[in-house]
Amino acid sequence: MLEYLLxxxxxxxxxxxxFFEIYLAIPAMMVAGMGPVSAVIWAGLGNFAGVxxxxxxxxxxxxxPRFQNWLHRMEHNRFRAKIERYGGIMVLLTTVFVGVWAVAAICRSLxxxxxxxxxxxGVSIFVYSVLTAYSVQVGLDWFQS
Incomplete structure (x- = not known):
């Protein structure tokens, strides 16, 4: 139980x-022995907490000042115009590329x-978490074969 909690x-x-987000958290946890469902839930919750x-x-x-510069860089990235134009559907698609922190900062400023x-x-994180866990599981299964 203590191992699972850690x-x-x-x-x-x-x-x-x-910059770590779900794409490092899920594979690392699955390699460490956590099941894919648990890895998706815990890493997804951690990732979503940024919003x-x-x-x-x-x-x-x-x-x-340090955070002001960081927020400014995140708010003015190449996806800002697309999110501004297409709204929620673009958030679903770009969260995977930009990261939840940048998307949240852009959307907050908009x-x-x-x-x-x-x-x-939340939907974007869930979908990409499941796809990541599935890909890692397939890779682990292939590697163990």
Whole structure:
């Protein structure tokens, strides 16, 4: 039980950290012995936690010079115009490429509703988490054969 708890905390933490997100957390946890369903749940929850963090602490983070520069870089990336033009459907598609932190910052600065942002990023994280876990499982099965 303690081992599972440590893996779950690790998955949450890795999923939460920008640039690691689900694409490192899920494979790392599955290689460490966590099942694919648990890896998807814990890493997905950790990854999704970045959305409320940006939504609720955006104003406070933007007052800190280091975070202000970081938020500015995330808000003005190449996908901003596409998200601005296509809205939620583009959030579903670009979260995988840009990352949930950048998507949340862009959508926050564009004024997208919290509900729409949380729903679209949640669906996107779930779909890409399942696809990642499936790919890793197929690779592990092939490697063990």
């Amino acid at each position: 893996l779950a905390i690790s998955a949450l933490g890795m999923g939460y950290i920008p 409320p963090t940006i939504l609720f602490f955006y104003d406070q983070l933007s007052k800190i 004024g997208m509703s919290r509900r729409k942002l949380m729903l679209t990023t």
